[in-house]
Amino acid sequence: MTSTTTTTTTESGNCQLQLQLCVRGNVAWQELPVHLRSVLHNNQRDYEKYVFNYSLRNQLRFRGNLASKVFRQEQRYYELLIQKNINSLGVFPYHLADIVTKGLRVTPFNYYLDVLSQLLRSDKSYDTLPNFTAADCLRVLGIGRNEYLALISELKTHTPRTLLFSGKPNPxxxxxxxxxxxxxxxxWRLDIGYVLETDIRLVTPGERSLLDDLIDFGAQPTGKCDYHVVQSLYRKGLIYLDVPISGEDRISIPPLRNFVMNRVSGDYFENLLYKIFVSADEHMTIAELAQMLQLELDSVKQAVSFICRLGFAQRKHTDHESGQYHPSWADSNEQELPQTPQITPLNYNMYASGSNFDLQQQQQQQQSSPKSPKTPKQEKDKDKDKDKDSSSIGYLSSDGNTSDFSFANITTPTAPNNSSNTTNNNNNSDEQELSSELEDGSERTTTTKAKQQTAAAQSQSSAKSGKRVGFLFDSTLTAFLMMGNLSPGLKNHAVTMFEVGKLCEESLDSFLAELEQVSLLDAEGEGDVSRYFAHAVILRSTICSLRPLLPGGLDLLRLECLEGLDWQTRDRVLEKKYKLIISATPLTATLSHMFSIPFFGQFVRSSDATPMWSKLFYNHITGYGPPSLLLCRGTVLKTLPRLFLGYGKLLVNILHSDAYVLNSENFRNLNDQLKNGCVLLQGYGIRTAGQLHYESFPFHATDASQAKWANHRAVQKLAEHLDLRHQCGYITFLNTGVPDLGCEDYELQVRLKQPQRKRPNTKSNHVPNDLLTSPDENHFAATPEHGPANDYTSSDCGQLLASELAKCTDNSRVELLSQSSVELPIGDGAEPLAAESPSPELSGVEDWTLLDVNFGVPLFDVDTNTRICEQLVHRLCSDDNLRQLPASGQHTQQLFLEFVRQCMHFEEEQTATQLREPLQPTRNLPHPRINLAFENGRVGSWNGR
Known part of the structure; x- marks a missing residue:
């Protein structure tokens, strides 16, 4: 049933994609394939509705598309497009500015006024705004998170006498x-907007001259015009700006400034922006980027134009462009923007804000209107009426006149009673809201010093060509860099790493300069916060070590952003730009498809159950590890499992979360976890939590400190089945206080025996005289009146006791004593009973046992990280080793998948289906369907005791 549902969903998704391509390709109904017609119930009207809604949702131009054939009113089409975009809180359609600004007088300014007023009317939080919409609002209106909160507070506290009985004030x-x-x-290029005759009365001679030039000669480059005149006309709303991008242009993405981290809306344009973020670099043209992503060139150019407008990307200039600008642009950078975003005053009831433009406008109004003076009340009412007119979406001019178009009459939710419901219905109609991993956003730019350091670093670093090294990380690292109070400018780079999903080689100098300010000495006394400092310090040393591996340098890549690309596109991006990928470890994000280039990291695609299976896998192939139980979902624990008797501490591994330590007497708390998914339990210590030790591989042959661990029997077994010479990572050892005897009769294949059902007890009671006789000679039975307290039958007790005593020798009886929680009293004058450790000559006994194996580079342990980076620099990144790396990972993957397959069925089931197909590496690992136990060095089915 599950596979059928998955297949149906996949086919439906393919049909939707084909329909979208048909709409963009202007395929008429008569030319539509038969199978797509069947999806639309062979109804042409349904296809026309799909074309119309898709065109509005994706902001397609009316002329030249199918929308003009199914809907005849062009003006009404753009009116509905704008209103639908406002209801969905989308960004302003800058690629349609020549239509909506010139024809409908809709500018980014009054567009975002309506967006924010809609939020304020419905009492929505600032986090409701998608990331790019919030960033553009901050750029155009100067309203960020703090300003929005102040607006809400003022709206709630502002209760004048005129509004006591009329409802909420108008936002x-x-x-x-x-x-x-x-x-x-x-x-950039500037063009004239919708200009009325009354607007001309309020402009200076220089502004009017520029308007005349735009009317006579069309759009002009911004740099050839007076900078101050352009800024003045822009603020008056008489011109609009265009950011032209050609297929031959190249862009670079510096650390983000003024990015607001709220949420992602999941629409087409936003997904395209994130794809460009993670894929673009300054060595690739826009045409090559579109070809690599297999997207339309026009769509990619529109997205690149938007991120350049926001300042999130910079176009690479050519030599012939410099020195041809108006002299006023020489000091524009110093006069243009302060280092923090310019925020307009929050007391917007006062019309005069103190700016030169406002004073100039008031003077011109006084000179051009020699009328009788008005009372203060009349002036106030007139200003209020102007405010209401200027807030209309059809309004742009400063004289208070509205457009003649009927677009201003489109209904918007204004009623206090039903505004919330209407807004909710509009916002949730087509968009899917996803929660952001980090709620606190960055709405401010870096300091002047940080900006100067970034510019100096970018100017000094020469352009590096050739393939690069990719260092893979996940959102956990960015959270550490943002949550810790590490460095003033480090948060800006962390936002870039999280949102862009990449930190390029060109930005690493400024990033390393910020990391250099972090010291482990600052973490003393910080408790758990100290690991934030450790990650930052070790990350810096890792970048410095791996950066010189290739002439192209090093890029930091976030796994979640790569997962946003389909695996074919992701492989094309990585194959074009990178020679190898090195992964940080452990990663909390899932890897849905293995990389096509050499990869130093996990050997199998990950899922939520992969960490549990892998731990059990390493324990089984080596025969060493703490006693473990992998319990299926729905299992109920009534008593503490027998293999954990004597252990006071248990390590609990659950889905979608980190492992934690649990006191064994609280084992019943695990039943709540088992309701939601499978759980892996491991013995972790007798009275206190066990000690952990991390050891890197491949092992140094000349390092004496690693000789002890290299000769560990678990490592020797591990090296027999896994390739520890061509990969890198670390092994986690655990000392629980109980020596590990290993497994003498080791077998690689897993053989699960079905637990025998309890036979009815009909025999007479018989108590044995000799406890050491075989279980076949003695048949223990409980009295009918008093059954056994632990549900053990006679044969069960005999088998249990025989198996435990058979393992005991004179030197290994201490193991049974150490597992007992009973303390032996010491008599007067008697020597204390010392717990003798097993003899070193005893075969297979190890004080430290194997807990886990991780592939990649850790960022939490200095010694392990240093050794792994040395191996990568001196040996592992050689061409010979890179050629052998894929085959090594494929062999380990096949061994691991075969282990999981054997653990899914009992041996009787496997013999009955000899032709059972192996697990596919392209599918998610299944959750266990049988309760498994690792005990005495092997994996078997758990009998429930």
Whole structure:
């Protein structure tokens, strides 16, 4: 049933993708394939509705698309497109500015006024805004998280006498009247907007001259015009800016500034932006980027234009562009923007904000209108009416006139009673809301010093060509860098690593400069926070070690962002740009498909149950490990399992979370975890938690400190089945206080025996005289009146006792004593009874046992990290080793998948189905269906005791 549902879902997704391609390819109904017609119930009207809704949702241009054939009203189409975009809290459609700004007088300024007013009316939190919408609101309106919270507070506390009986105040009365000064680049182009005759009365001669030039000669490069005139006309809303991108352009992505981390909306344009973030670099043209992503060139150019407009990407300039700009642009960088975003005052009831433009406007109004003076009340009412008009989506001009288009009459949710429901229905119609992993956003830029360091580092670093090394990390590392109070400018890079999903070689100098300010001495006395400092310090040494491996340098890649690409696109991106990938370990994110290039990391695609299976796998192939139980979902523990008797501490491994230590007497708490998924229990210590030791591999032949661990019997067994010479990672050893005897009769194959059912007890009671006789000679039975307290039958007790005593020797009886929680009293004058450790000559006995094996580079232990980085630099990254690496990983993967397959069925079931197919490496690992126990060096089915 599950496979059938999955197949149906996949086919439905393929049909939807084909329909989208047909809409973008202007395929008419008559030319639509038969199987796609059947999806639409052979109804042409359904196809027209799909075309119309898809065109609105993806902001397709009306002319030249199927939308013009199924809907005849072009103006109404763009009106609905804007309103739908506002309801879904999307970004302003800058690629349609020549239509919506010139025709509908909709600018980014009044567009985002309506977006924020809609949120304020429905009492929505600031986190409701998607990331890129919030960033553009901050750029255009100057309203970030703190300003929005102040607006909500003022709306709730503002209760004038006129509003006591009329409901909530209008949020548009508190929003800014003018856009803030935005960043402009000289290579941008400016064009005239919707200009009325009344607008011309309020412009200076220089502004009017520029408007005339735009009317006569069309769009002009921004750098050839006076910078101050351009800024003034932009704030008056009489021009709009275009960011032209060609297929031959190249872009670079510096550390993000003014990015707001709220949530992702999941729409097409946002997904495209994140794909470009993780795929683009300054050595690749936009055309090559579109070809690699297999996307339309126009869509990629629109997305790149938007991120350049926000300042998240920079276009690489050519030599002939410099020195051709207006002289006013020479000091524009110093006068344009402060280091923190310019925030307009929150008391928007006061019309005069003190700016030069506001004073100039007031003077011109006084000179051009020689009318009778008005009372203060009339002036206040007039200003209030102007505010309401200016907040309309059809309004742009500063004179208070609205557009003649009927778009301003589109209904918007304004009623206090039903505004919340209407907004909820509109917002949740087509978009899927995903919770952000980090709630606290970064809305401010870095300091001037940090910006200067970044610019200096980028100018000094020469452009590195050739393939690079990719260092793979996950969101846990970015959380550590942002949560810790490590360095003032480090959070900016952490936001880039999280949102962009990549930190390129060109930005590593400034990143290392910030990491250099972090010291482990600052972590003293910080408790758990000290691991944040340790990760930052070790990350810096790792980058410094691995960066010189290739001439192209090193890029930091976030696994979750790579997983956002389909695996074919991801492989094309990695094969084009990287020679090898080195993974940090352990990774909490899942890897859905193995890399096609050499990869120093895990050998199998990951899922939520992979850590549990892998631990059991390493214990089984070596015969060493603490007693372990892998329990299926739905299992109920009534008593402490027998193999954990004597252990006071248990290590609990659950799905989607880190392992934790549990006192054995609290084992019943695990029943709540078992309701949600499988659980792996491991013995972790007698009275206190066991000691851990990390040892790196491959082992140094000349390192005396590693000789002890290299000769460990578990390591020797591990080396027989896994390739520890061509891979890198670390082995976790555990000392529980109980020596590990290993497994003498080792067998690689897992043979699960079905537990025998309890036979009815009909024999007479018989108590044996000799406890050491074989279980076949004695038949223990409980009296009918008083059954056994632990449900053990006579034959069960005999088998249990015989198996325990058969393992005991004179030197190994201490193991049974050490597992007992009973303390022996010491008499007067008697020597204390010392717990003798097993003799070293005893075969297979080890004080330390194997807990886990991880492949990659750890960022929490200095010694282990240093040794692994040395091996990577001196030996592992050689061409010979890289050629052998894929075959080594494939062999380990096959061995691991075969182990999991054998653990899914009893031996009787396997013999009955000899032709059972092995597990596919492209599918998720299944959860266990049989309770498994690792005891006495081998994996078997658990009998429930």
């Amino acid at each position: 548009l009365d508190y929003l800014p009247r003018l856009p803030v000064r935005v960043h402009m680049e000289p290579w």
